[in-house]
Amino acid sequence: MPIDQGPVRKRLRIVVADDSVLLREGLIRLLEEDGHEVLAGVGDGPRLVDAIRTHRPDISVADIRMPPTHTDEGLRAAITARREMPGTPVLVLSQYVEVLYAAELLDDGSGAVGYLLKDRVTDVADFLDTLHLVAGGGVVLDPQVVAQLLARRSGDPLDALTVRERELLGLMAEGRSNTDIARRLVLSSSAVEKHIGNVFAKLGLPPDDARHRRVLAVLAYLQNVPR
Known part of the structure; x- marks a missing residue:
């Protein structure tokens, strides 16, 4: 049964990328329960780019760190996809606050990007709100990233x-x-x-x-x- 989010919103077509099968499948289930269509679930950067290229989703949700080095493959894949398909909405998830990654996502100036800590996904309503904001062309940064930006x-x-x-x-x-x-x-x-x-x-x-x-x-x- 779809999660109760108040007013009916657009049903999104989504690609999910995370090398952890458990986390990936959990996210897919969450999104499908909210009424969205998950077009593909992948576990590395190249397959993320291929999935975006093939399906042209409304938004992609990707872990920043994926194989083979578990550093920034998800971010690089997102940037590659946005270079090929300008304005492609991407919401990236990270375990830690890494301000440089937020800057790189903003670099093309076209919007439709989000950067959240994985802990935020546990606040389902807020996560789904963020998903729609980014899919609609908005820019959303995790509050902890914002705090560091202002402090620096x-x-x-x-x-x-x-x-x-x-x-x-x-x-x-x-x-x-x-x-x-x-x-x-x-x-x-x-x-x-x-x-x-x-x-x-x-x-x-x-x-x-x-x-x-x-x-x-x-x-x-x-x-x-x-x-």
Whole structure:
């Protein structure tokens, strides 16, 4: 029976990549129970690229570390697939916070990427929300990655942000909508919009500039990723 997620959402066509059969099959079952179609389940980078090339899924979910070296094969496969098929949505999962990997995923500037710690999958509702956000072209980073990004930057325009603006920036980087941000920070929608405008202005990223789309623009700035 599908997991209760409230309003009906799009049924996604998904490719899953993880070298652990137990984890891969568990993820496949979770996704299928939520009503999605898993097109392929693979255990290494080359087969992930082949599966994406063959099926053109709505989104792929991949472990970063897969055979043969168990370092970054999943990430490399995701990047390869996105180079061949620009904008291909990919959500990568990692056991640890590795900020460099998040930067590499953002490098092409096309959005539709997510980076989550594997522990987040246990929060099923949040994981499924992230899945739909990324499939829809959004950018979502794990809150722990966002925290490290903000902590590492100093001596730049980020210092001009107030505590509230930094908090809002972190929520934006997690892919939160204005409505969600307003609820979490106990603010009105108009107040959130004003704060967002202030953040973009202080970072030199005008909100009306199409090249600087919300989260992607802010993350690109924080990471010094070319855009």
